[in-house]
Amino acid sequence: MLWSGFQPGIRALSGAPWVHKLASLQQVSALPPHEVQPLLYPFTKLQAYLDRSVDTTQFQLFHPGVGDMLEAEKLFQSSATHKIDYFSSAERMDHVPQLKQPEVCFIGRSNVGKSSLIRGLFSLSPEVEVRVSKTPGHTKKMNFFKVGRAFSLVDMPGYGYRTPKDFVDMVEPYLNSRKNLVRTFLLIDVSVGLQKIDQIALEMCEEFQRPYVVVATKIDKCGTGKMLKNLMDLQEVVQTQTSSCFPQPMLVSSLNFNGIYLLRCFIAHVTGSIQLRRTSQS
Numbered sequence: 001m002l003w004s005g006f007q008p009g010i011r012a013l014s015g016a017p018w019v020h021k022l023a024s025l026q027q028v029s030a031l032p033p034h035e036v037q038p039l040l041y042p043f044t045k046l047q048a049y050l051d052r053s054v055d056t057t058q059f060q061l062f063h064p065g066v067g068d069m070l071e072a073e074k075l076f077q078s079s080a081t082h083k084i085d086y087f088s089s090a091e092r093m094d095h096v097p098q099l100k101q102p103e104v105c106f107i108g109r110s111n112v113g114k115s116s117l118i119r120g121l122f123s124l125s126p127e128v129e130v131r132v133s134k135t136p137g138h139t140k141k142m143n144f145f146k147v148g149r150a151f152s153l154v155d156m157p158g159y160g161y162r163t164p165k166d167f168v169d170m171v172e173p174y175l176n177s178r179k180n181l182v183r184t185f186l187l188i189d190v191s192v193g194l195q196k197i198d199q200i201a202l203e204m205c206e207e208f209q210r211p212y213v214v215v216a217t218k219i220d221k222c223g224t225g226k227m228l229k230n231l232m233d234l235q236e237v238v239q240t241q242t243s244s245c246f247p248q249p250m251l252v253s254s255l256n257f258n259g260i261y262l263l264r265c266f267i268a269h270v271t272g273s274i275q276l277r278r279t280s281q282s
Contacts, residue, residue, distance in 0.1 A: 022257040023123035025070055040069065042219060042251035042258040046231075049224055058235065061248045062266055065278045069261045072268035075150055078125035082148035085128055089141040091166065093173045097144055102271040103152045103180045107171065108187030109197060110158035113217040116254040117187065118155055121264055130155065142174065151271035160197050176208045183270045184212035190251070191221035193230035194237060202237070206244055213246040214238060215263070220253040
């Protein structure tokens with residue numbers, strides 16, 4: 001749905017906000033076990049289709065337990081003492097708010113599902129409206145959200161279709177000089193695979209040597225065979241052409257909520273917001 005004149009952080013509809021039925025792990029726990037596993041750890045559904053010779057450890061480096069995911073989930077639920085809300089927008093670095101808490105940012109090609117993913121992360125606090133449009137390239141500014149005192153999250157403009165003319169002047173200084181930026185999340189549409197313009201974005205992240213993570217979006221939009229091919233091709237690039245990228249891609253579906261809980265936990269972990277009891281299967 002497209003709301004004209006809509007601003008991030010403003011509720012568009014009157015009445016009680018609607019919460020997705022899978023927004024919380026509490027609801028997921030009521031599902032049959034064979035449905036729970038791919039929601040929490042999306043890669044497990046793909047393992048059966050891989051040859052035994054394929055090393056899958058890089059896809060499960062970050063593998064926290066359910067207890068840790070539940071703890072992380074609390075950070076994404078707004079309360080009287082933990083307010084989550086849109087804070088401000090900026091088109092240039094001199095307009096960027098001076099926030100002290102750890103910060104993460106999300107960047108990706110237009111129509112990669114960036115704003116939809118951020119809305120999924122904040123789905124436990126639906127009053128925090130993240131602008132989602134059917135028209136690619138709708139995000140033109142850096143939109144800042146504060147997650148209580150824990151961390152801030154930035155929705156960056158999309159690149160590619162309808163890229164803002166000052167995209168480079170806006171994004172590169174931010175990625176290069178933002179002191180409290182602890183992780184950049186580079187979104188890649190796994191249903192179409194790594195595009196040439198994504199490769200350029202990946203090289204940009206490498207140039208600044210700031211830690212970043214690849215998030216493979218739209219895992220619900222293609223068949224298993226195509227997804228595996230695109231994912232393995234992407235992983236080959238990460239392994240051979242990067243030094244600042246976390247080796248494990250995060251698989252997500254904003255529609256079905258696969259991987260949302262794991263990504264919340266990863267964000268909570270890298271911002272130092274929680275102390276994990278378990279980070280891997282071992």
